[in-house]
Amino acid sequence: MTPAARVQAAIEIVDAVLVAARTGGAAADTLIARYFKVRRFAGSTDRREVRELAYAAIRRAGQPPVSGRAAMIGLAGDRPELADLFDGSRHGPAAIDPAEPVAPAGVAPDWLVGRLTKALPPDEWPALMARAPLDLRVNRLKADREAVLALLPDAVPGLLSPDALRLPEGTAVEATGAFRDGLIEVQDEGSQLIALACAAQPRMTVVDLCAGAGGKTLALAAMMDGEGRLVACDVDRGRLARLWPRAERAGVGRIETRLLDGGRETEALADLAAQADVVLVDAPCSGTGTWRRNPEARWRLSPARLDRLVAMQQHVLELAAPLVRPGGRLVYAVCSLLAEEGRDRISDFLASNPHWSVVSSVAAGHPAGAGRLLTPANDGTDGFFVAALTAPC
Known part of the structure; x- marks a missing residue:
C-alpha cells in the first residue's frame, strides 16, 4: 500500500x-x-x-x-x-x-465535559487518551512475581499491586511459555487492586456477582488458594463460558458458575442469602475509565444510556447486599470516572443502609466519597471507582 x-x-x-x-x-x-x-x-x-x-x-x-x-x-x-x-x-x-x-x-463529547470536570482536574484529561500499558497479574497458584520476572526479562514490577508486572506495549504475551502455562493473566493493575480490596482468603464463601469472562474471579481464586466456595455469576452466557478455558489454564478447578436470568436474579441467588464472606459487584458501566484502550467508547455513550446504566448499578447493589453475611464485605467497583456511577451510588446505598460501614479499599487513588478513584494520570491504571463496605453484625 x-x-x-x-x-x-x-x-x-x-x-x-x-x-x-x-x-x-x-x-x-x-x-x-x-x-x-x-x-x-x-x-x-x-x-x-x-x-x-x-x-x-x-x-x-x-x-x-x-x-x-x-x-x-x-x-x-x-x-x-x-x-x-x-x-x-x-x-x-x-x-x-x-x-x-x-x-x-x-477529550469527550460536549455533554460529558461537565461531568468529567467534576471527576478530574483538566490536567489529568490528556492521560485518558494516552495509550494503555500492558499489565499482567502473576497467578499465585502457580508462581510468584520473582519467578515470572526471571522468565520475562522485559517485564518490570507494578507499583501498586504485589502481583502486577508491566511489559512493553505490543509484547506477544500469549506466545510466551509463562502465559501458556497459566503463570500469568493479562489484567490492568487497577483491576488487580479491586480484587485485592475484597480481602478474600482460603475457606471463605466469595461471590463475583458480575463475573463476565472471569478476570477478577481468577484473581479471587488465587487469593483463596483454591480453598473455599467461589461463585461466579453473570447474565451473559457467552461471556461466562469464556471463564472455563481460562480457569483450566490457571489451574483453578473449584468455581461454581451461575447464569442469571434478568428479573429473576433474587430467586436464583436465594440459597446464598447472608452466606457470603465477600460479594464483589464489578458493575456494568459506561467504561469512561477505559478510553485509552477503547477511545471510540466515548461515541457510544449517551445521556439515556448513562441513565440506564445507573439504574442497573443500583439494581445490582440491591441484589448483592442481602447475600453478605453479618460482618462480611461488599465491594463495589466500576471502570468509570463519573460520580453518578461511583461515588453517588455508594452515597445513595449508605443513605438507605445506614448500619453498613465503610472500610479502606485501596491505598491508591483520589478520595471519592466513601471510595477511591483510580486514574491513568494519578495511578498509571485504567480509571476505576472502588469502595468496600462491611455489613452490620
Whole structure:
C-alpha cells in the first residue's frame, strides 16, 4: 500500500467505527481485523500503519465526527506530512477542500465535559487518551512475581499491586511459555487492586456477582488458594463460558458458575442469602475509565444510556447486599470516572443502609466519597471507582 492508500484505508475504518458506535456494532479492534481479513494484499507494516492512523484520528476527536474523512482531516491539521497525502492519487484520499468539515480536537463529547470536570482536574484529561500499558497479574497458584520476572526479562514490577508486572506495549504475551502455562493473566493493575480490596482468603464463601469472562474471579481464586466456595455469576452466557478455558489454564478447578436470568436474579441467588464472606459487584458501566484502550467508547455513550446504566448499578447493589453475611464485605467497583456511577451510588446505598460501614479499599487513588478513584494520570491504571463496605453484625 502507498502512504496515501493507508490514509484512505484509515478513513474507511473510522467510518465503520462511527456506524458501529451509532448502532451498537463491534469494537474498533474487531472492525480493523475484519477490514484486513478481506484485504490480504496489505502487509504487516501496512496493517500497523493504518491501525495507528485510525486510532490517532479516533483519539483526537472528542465529539463523534461527521465522517472518517473529517476525523482524518482534523488529524492532518496537526501533522503537515499527513495533509500532503490527500493528493487524489489512485487508492488515496481526494485533495482537501478548505470548505470541508473538520473534526475538532477534544477529550469527550460536549455533554460529558461537565461531568468529567467534576471527576478530574483538566490536567489529568490528556492521560485518558494516552495509550494503555500492558499489565499482567502473576497467578499465585502457580508462581510468584520473582519467578515470572526471571522468565520475562522485559517485564518490570507494578507499583501498586504485589502481583502486577508491566511489559512493553505490543509484547506477544500469549506466545510466551509463562502465559501458556497459566503463570500469568493479562489484567490492568487497577483491576488487580479491586480484587485485592475484597480481602478474600482460603475457606471463605466469595461471590463475583458480575463475573463476565472471569478476570477478577481468577484473581479471587488465587487469593483463596483454591480453598473455599467461589461463585461466579453473570447474565451473559457467552461471556461466562469464556471463564472455563481460562480457569483450566490457571489451574483453578473449584468455581461454581451461575447464569442469571434478568428479573429473576433474587430467586436464583436465594440459597446464598447472608452466606457470603465477600460479594464483589464489578458493575456494568459506561467504561469512561477505559478510553485509552477503547477511545471510540466515548461515541457510544449517551445521556439515556448513562441513565440506564445507573439504574442497573443500583439494581445490582440491591441484589448483592442481602447475600453478605453479618460482618462480611461488599465491594463495589466500576471502570468509570463519573460520580453518578461511583461515588453517588455508594452515597445513595449508605443513605438507605445506614448500619453498613465503610472500610479502606485501596491505598491508591483520589478520595471519592466513601471510595477511591483510580486514574491513568494519578495511578498509571485504567480509571476505576472502588469502595468496600462491611455489613452490620
